[in-house]
Amino acid sequence: MKHRGKAVLLMAATIVAFFAAPANADDSVSLWSDADTPGTIDVDDSSAVELGTLFRSDVGGTVTGVRFYKSAANTGPHTGSLWTGDGDRLAQVTFTGETASGWQTAAFAQPVPIDADRDYVVSYHTTTGHYSADNNGFAQARDSGPLHAPADTPDRFNGRFRYGPGGFPTSTWASTNYWVDVTFTPTPTIPEEPPVQTGFPNADNTGVPAGVTLTPFTEPCNFHTDNQVIDRKIVDCADGIQVYAGNVTFRNSVINRAIETNAAGASITIVDSEVRAGATSWAAVSGTDVTVLRSEITGGQHSVRCDGDCLVQDSYLHDQFNDPNSSFGYHNNGFLSNGGSGMVLRHNTLWCTPLDNEIGGGCSTNLSLFGDFAPITNVTVENNYFHATPAAYCGSFGYNPGKTHGDNPSGVVVRDNVFERGPSGHCGGVGPVTSFLTTGPGNVWTGNTWSDGGTVDPA
Template identity: 30%
Template sequence: MASTHSSSDLESEPHRPSRLRFLVPGLLVAIAVPVVILTARGAEPTEPTESPVVPIAAEQPVRELKETSLWNPATTITPASYSDRAALELGTRFTVSAEGRIAGVRFFKAPGERGRHTGSLWNSRGVRLARVSFTAETRSGWQEARFAQSILVRPGQTYTISYHSDHGTYAGTRGDLTTAEPLTPATRRTGVFRYGASRFPDRWNPKNYTYYVDPIFQWWESTPRPNPGTPTPAVTPAVTPPAAPTPTVTVTLPAPDPSPTVTVTLTPKPSPTPTPTPTPTPTPTPTPTPTPTPSKSPTPKPENPVPAGGFPSAASTGVTPGTQLTVVNGDQTFATDGQVVTGKEFRGFVKVTGANITFKDCVFRGGTTNRTIPLFDSTRGRDTVVTDSEFAPANPSAGIDGAWTRNTQILRSEFRGSTDGIKAGSGTVIQDSYIHDLTWFASDPDQNGGPTHNDGVQSLAGETGVTLRHNTIDMSTTKDANAALQSSAPNTTVVDNLLDGGGCTLNFSHNGLSGALTGIRVNGNRFGRHSFFKCPILLSTRTTLAELTGNVFDDTGTAIPQPERHD
């Protein structure tokens, strides 16, 4: 519920002299008045003379400082609460339709949340404009902090108000957008977040959750008053002076001549409003018409925001609940650029050779084979996207992996039952996905007849630029698993993931490279304690980490040990 508050007790408009209060004193306006003629008894009238100019006050508009916020802190709300057990920044994106200032920040503190909090204001480029620490917090409910100096905001720009939590318990609700003109939440990507230290929150849930972070907006509003008409001066009666030897003088005022009406208009000089650069709307690519075939619905999954309840799980990944799937039998190759493929269950192996092909709400099941092959192969494609999909072989074997990729984004997808989850090649981004319960085999031809070496994600020498962001990769559910990530790919980034299992959970090796393995960044991850060797990270002797910060054990939040190092 929007809230608008009048703040008439505030002394002055920011950055204006304190003498300008809500009622501006009337300006003095010169208006001509009738001529006064003096006559003496027995004397001829003299020529008229001009009287002094008489000032008349014209009332001006009342200027009042207003304050508003998106949610009324006096109104009781009961949003759902979630615990991610990880430090994170949560925010709200907003715009204003009138120039004003952000005075501070509020956030709704979920029950069970604890620790210190800071609030921040950011511009659209991710520059922090102001920061404040919260003090005297209550156990739950709305908390408020004011910036040391209010910050100017203008129409046509998008800002983000946020707070940081070390504990990671927060309130969140799908939708619940409110408007308090001239303050408006962004209609898309309203609620944003980012894991780790306090940084610009630039990630969002596609279901448009709000996290109850509220800007305190102030602006000046003028209430116009009607300009007064031409004043009619009062007629001065005849004046009889006291008895004296001088003649009696009478002041006579003739009927007044019409006087001009003077109108005074105060026009404040507006501050220039920057014009936002429009974002071109991409032309949607046509969806091929499927051949009618029997359909089935996936097992319904409860909706779950991201972030919510920790990290991605079966509840927050995979096919969108309610999607009707069309079964496609046999192996398939997609070569036409720009295709969008939705709602398919592939009962064969899928290969991508075209560019800009998107798969959404699909299930990849594969077929029966003794070959070494993935359910989904995009190594010959370009700019492939897979979102809200599932990879689970119908007939697992030692040679079947979930996906082999290059230049591919995999978002909100689930991998289970294959030997390796993903063999990630150059330019692969894996985000908000869940890899778990891979299948172990006692005999694997690729291991010279030995048992499988299951990896959640594997990147081989010769690949580069792989990113793992906010995934759950749980290898503790797979017998004798090798690693959540086994990588020989330079410039690999591993950030904001929940990782567990394997001999060592992350294993970086320069094997297969002509030189050192460099450009590795491992930041803000949470680790389980189920690696065989009690080893969160293993580095080969010629592996160099570019960044290693904020990595902790999931159960206690304590820092993990320094990486082990050997070949």
């Protein structure tokens, strides 16, 4: 950038890590977090100037305001603007209640809708100069979740300025980043069906096989007979399904209620079936000694809740229920254990889908292992597809020191799983994985990758 005929050389700032956390406590996202700071906080230039950043979003949503980094000498006043890429102003706001320095934020009177994959410019005007700036800051693109500020090129320049009383900034110099940011709230959308990789379970390759004829199940819904087989049935039980016997099998069937083992020695196998638990705070499938094979599980607060000795394989867990009228916020999970041993999850698609609601409800993770009532031990999680989720993380693996039995999960083997990046770029809103204790006895993390390539690490 040329400052009134003389070149000012600025130290190049260190490029901070991509996918910064949201700047605000709400659902908005920004290009930088409050922890990010300029390399050059105060440029010795007292001219009035408009400074801006070109950006776009992968998804539609609303721009709620403007942010900029302020030096102590940049006393203003300051106004912020949002522009189309062609220079039409969409909104303007005057900054009030500023602090002496640091990040400043002003909210527009009304959120401004923007389209996906379209260029916009966010800017602010200072009458006193002394702005923050780092040359070469846009030598590389800046990416944060769905937001992208492209690298400065002759055809698509970034790091913009305009001297004078204000207006659309159209000049650039040395790919300089002037630390102008946006607050953006993505429109919450979840596709009806996940774009899973070829070979992973989905609605087309799980559940009742094509050509099977179903008839109503007319026997009692409390199962007390060992080795009972329910085959090719539609099972409707108004109060849910309680299994008291061993080795009860549901095969080629549609089960329209939640199902649970409810006695010592009870066990169930669900194979080539569909569990449609619907609007209930019970887990769709729960208990001890549970086997789920090639089945589709929907509804319920959790798809599967295991207390120990469970095998879930080649199955599709999704679309849990979160009660919007409850007095407290339910947390949902694809697979949940609050403590137990002997669990295997192999070649499933795991997807927690409910969005956060106003009472604190929403997804915990696709797969949650918590040491609440017993230690987490001897768990194998292999070759699963972790679908991108509205939750903070896609998987939580048992190390929760604040819980009664969360200090030392052991024998937790997580290998050869695939994590979808999704809108956030890292599967969950914060990251792919949390609470994996790498030093725990018998714990193994290996071969876990992103769906578009690259290694997923447990930290």
